[in-house]
Amino acid sequence: MGQTNPPFMSGVPELLLLRLLGQREMYGYELVKSIKLVTSDAISLGEGVIYPVLHALERHGSLKAKRKKVDGRTRVYYSLTAKGKKRLERLHGEWQRIQTGITAALEVPANA
């Protein structure tokens, strides 16, 4: 299991969840597996922590939750709403802005 990285995680799970759910509907365990896959295990989190984020996004109207029976088990599938798409665009923009800033700062020589 990869190391967890809590100090850098603020807002990241939300962005990743919205991004992945923009592709197709998924349930919790599936989402965690997808996060590991798309980030090549670079981002690892206590897996139970995604549920508060999912529930909050649902309350906000960004996600829609639906119970589905699959192979005799009832699962809660999450999908992105129109409001969620807008939130994803906004967060994506903010993330890119921060990323650009940090990259620029790191490219400056340390003794400059």
Added chain:
Amino acid sequence: MPEQTFEELRRYLLNSGITPRHVKRTIAELNDHFDDLQLEGKSGGLSTLDAQAFAEARIGEHKLIAQNMLAKTELKTWIYRYPRVARLYLPVAYLLLLPAAPVFAGAEHASAVARWGTSLMVSAAVTAAMLLLMQIAITLT
């Protein structure tokens, strides 16, 4: 997956003001997730005990889940979200509802109320009949 694994977390979340709906669903989702992780462990060649330990480690600390849940104020009941409003309006609401309390109590114990009501009516009818007979007896003598 033993249900009691998340029982303490469930009680803690409820006592901390998370809405019962979110608590119920979170615990159900965590249980499902735990089952999936256990299966993943077993399919990777782990024993039942090791698979359980693997699932517990991957789920993460319950304290951390609780902290994350409590940080989302939107998941709390309105009394916890707006404590000042609750402190102001709840006593007023209770005062307004006080006159209706017997009705609520009656509705809650409908069968007992019906039993007592029937008994009272029967005893009133018997008393009325006795009084009527006494009156007739007095009139005839």
